[in-house]
Amino acid sequence: MGPGKVSGRISKEFIDELLVRVDIVDLIDSHVPLKKTGANYVARCPFHTEKSPSFSVNRNKQFFHCFGCGASGNAISFLMDFSHLDFVEAVEDLAAFAGISVRREQAAYVADASKKEDLNSLYQVLEKVAAFYVEQLRETPKAIEYLKSRQVKGAIARDFLLGYAPDKWSSLSEHFDQKLLIDAGLLVVKDDGLVYDRFRSRVVFPIRDKRSRIVGFGGRVLDDSLPKYLNSPETPVFHKGKEVYGLYELLAKNSKPQRILIVEGYMDVIALAQYGIHYAVAALGTATSQSHLDLLFRFSSELVFCFDGDRAGREAAWRVMESAFSSLKEGRSCRIMILPPQHDPDSLVREEGVDGFVHRMQSAQALSDYFFEYVTGGLKLSEVEGRAQLISKARPYLERLPEGTFREMMFSRLQDLSGMASLISVDDKFLAPPQISDHRSRPQGINRLSSARVAIALLLQHPGLAENVEQKDIDWSGLEFRGIELFKSILSVILDKKSVNTAVLIEHYRDTPEEKQVKSLALLDVYVTEDKVEAVFSDALNGLLKQARDASIARLQAKAQAQGLDAQEQAALVNMLTNK
Numbered sequence: 001m002g003p004g005k006v007s008g009r010i011s012k013e014f015i016d017e018l019l020v021r022v023d024i025v026d027l028i029d030s031h032v033p034l035k036k037t038g039a040n041y042v043a044r045c046p047f048h049t050e051k052s053p054s055f056s057v058n059r060n061k062q063f064f065h066c067f068g069c070g071a072s073g074n075a076i077s078f079l080m081d082f083s084h085l086d087f088v089e090a091v092e093d094l095a096a097f098a099g100i101s102v103r104r105e106q107a108a109y110v111a112d113a114s115k116k117e118d119l120n121s122l123y124q125v126l127e128k129v130a131a132f133y134v135e136q137l138r139e140t141p142k143a144i145e146y147l148k149s150r151q152v153k154g155a156i157a158r159d160f161l162l163g164y165a166p167d168k169w170s171s172l173s174e175h176f177d178q179k180l181l182i183d184a185g186l187l188v189v190k191d192d193g194l195v196y197d198r199f200r201s202r203v204v205f206p207i208r209d210k211r212s213r214i215v216g217f218g219g220r221v222l223d224d225s226l227p228k229y230l231n232s233p234e235t236p237v238f239h240k241g242k243e244v245y246g247l248y249e250l251l252a253k254n255s256k257p258q259r260i261l262i263v264e265g266y267m268d269v270i271a272l273a274q275y276g277i278h279y280a281v282a283a284l285g286t287a288t289s290q291s292h293l294d295l296l297f298r299f300s301s302e303l304v305f306c307f308d309g310d311r312a313g314r315e316a317a318w319r320v321m322e323s324a325f326s327s328l329k330e331g332r333s334c335r336i337m338i339l340p341p342q343h344d345p346d347s348l349v350r351e352e353g354v355d356g357f358v359h360r361m362q363s364a365q366a367l368s369d370y371f372f373e374y375v376t377g378g379l380k381l382s383e384v385e386g387r388a389q390l391i392s393k394a395r396p397y398l399e400r401l402p403e404g405t406f407r408e409m410m411f412s413r414l415q416d417l418s419g420m421a422s423l424i425s426v427d428d429k430f431l432a433p434p435q436i437s438d439h440r441s442r443p444q445g446i447n448r449l450s451s452a453r454v455a456i457a458l459l460l461q462h463p464g465l466a467e468n469v470e471q472k473d474i475d476w477s478g479l480e481f482r483g484i485e486l487f488k489s490i491l492s493v494i495l496d497k498k499s500v501n502t503a504v505l506i507e508h509y510r511d512t513p514e515e516k517q518v519k520s521l522a523l524l525d526v527y528v529t530e531d532k533v534e535a536v537f538s539d540a541l542n543g544l545l546k547q548a549r550d551a552s553i554a555r556l557q558a559k560a561q562a563q564g565l566d567a568q569e570q571a572a573l574v575n576m577l578t579n580k
């Protein structure tokens with residue numbers, strides 16, 4: 001492998017620089033033609049279906065936002081969502097768009113180079129073992145008989161690279177490097193050093209990642225012996241929480257499926273594919289995690305989860321709902337399809353035909369309905385106690401929903417059911433995004449916004465204002481106002497960086513607890529014309545500082561009377577009184 005191909009970690013400075021150099025308007029326009037209206041560029045949203053454009057791109061902020069579905073972010077986020085890329089892939093594509101080459105960290109270069117080498121040999125051995133298993137299937141009549149009995153056609157077996165692991169303890173060691181087999185999870189190593197094949201006498205299902213590399217295997221017995229299903233363990237290339245079975249095969253048929261059906265086992269995926277339902281995937285013997293959902297939502301906005309009608313199935317449905325809450329927003333939908341008793345997807349599609357099965361999927365219960373049905377179950381909503389229980393049961397889940405219309409609608413449904421007037425706490429209000437209707441009909445005025453929101457929003461939108469703050473030479477010790485931690489954090493990020501714009505700041509907060517607040521404040525419209533920005537910011541900041549000082553002075557004076565102040569507090573009080 002040439003040195004140019006070896007990848008280290010992409011440096012943070014490079015990402016900042018890239019976000020400053022690239023123009024998000026050009027980037028998005030090359031994927032979704034934009035139209036200029038006022039300060040913004042608009043289009044029909046690529047992330048949800050709509051008739052009139054509510055997707056807007058702002059050149060100054062280097063930020064996009066959809067008022068319809070709430071999608072928002074910088075150029076990297078756009079590529080991740082639009083082209084279904086992971087973070088590194090998106091940075092690489094963005095650099096290519098800007099015509100600059102990706103800069104990586106030197107220290108990581110060496111370590112990563114040898115690690116990457118190792119991973120490549122794992123991928124290679126997995127690939128060869130898969131071919132070996134395919135070969136074995138051809139030579140094993142009872143395995144072929146089994147697949148025939150499940151009505152698996154040759155074409156499907158080829159699409160999914162189905163194979164057979166022979167009924168021997170060391171068929172792999174005879175052909176491949178033992179250390180690699182162990183690292184790839186294909187051999188079991190006992191405490192006494194005994195080593196043997198993990199998969200024996202099973203039909204095997206290679207699990208491919210979305211780049212078509214084999215990362216592991218699943219195996220199913222031919223008879224009723226146990227365990228019925230067996231999976232590769234976690235290895236450096238196989239992370240069960242991040243892979244689903246059948247995704248590669250699905251995307252090979254259709255890169256933008258209208259919906260994805262999530263079923264329980266490999267055979268369900270295969271059986272549905274036989275009937276032309278090529279959009280089923282299966283989690284790999286683990287509960288569906290939030291990373292599974294985020295992965296699947298990158299390819300389709302509708303997920304349908306299929307569960308057995310028994311108690312275990314219903315419990316699994318609830319667990320999926322729990323992980324789904326952090327991924328749900330408008331434009332995305334999850335449905336829960338409970339199978340009739342004694343049926344699996346295979347037997348059901350056989351009995352009802354494809355049309356009947358598809359109809360069941362389409363009429364499956366929306367996750368929001370399922371949720372409220374579940375949380376109200378057994379509660380007497382005619383009584384105060386029952387309604388209070390409902391709130392304490394439901395609210396923790398709703399609070400995990402991302403900001404946006406869907407969240408608001410779920411809260412208002414809870415309000416209706418519980419009869420509570422307002423369920424949103426004061427803190428939520430401070431940081432809640434502007435009401436969506438505010439965007440089109442102007443708000444009554446800027447005075448509805450707190451000084452802290454105005455100051456933080458303007459600082460995010462015009463990072464150059466950090467200089468004005470520096471000139472004020474503020475002594476932050478002892479000052480308190482709501483939002484001060486965030487304000488100080490953003491300020492120090494700006495002062496730390498060589499080049500900065502709103503997109504760089506949003507990048508800094510990616511995957512942090514502040515991400516949501518930062519994004520919503522970055523797009524908060526404070527209705528200030530360019531020439532007034534500095535003055536409004538300065539006013540807001542002075543107001544905040546005065547408020548904070550007054551509050552501190554009052555607190556210290558009260559304490560002085562009640563119990564006296566220590567030397568440090570005394571000095572702070574004098575300082576604040578003189579600088580007032």
Ligand SMILES: [Zn+2]
Nearest residue numbers: 045048066069
């Ligand atoms: Zn949208």
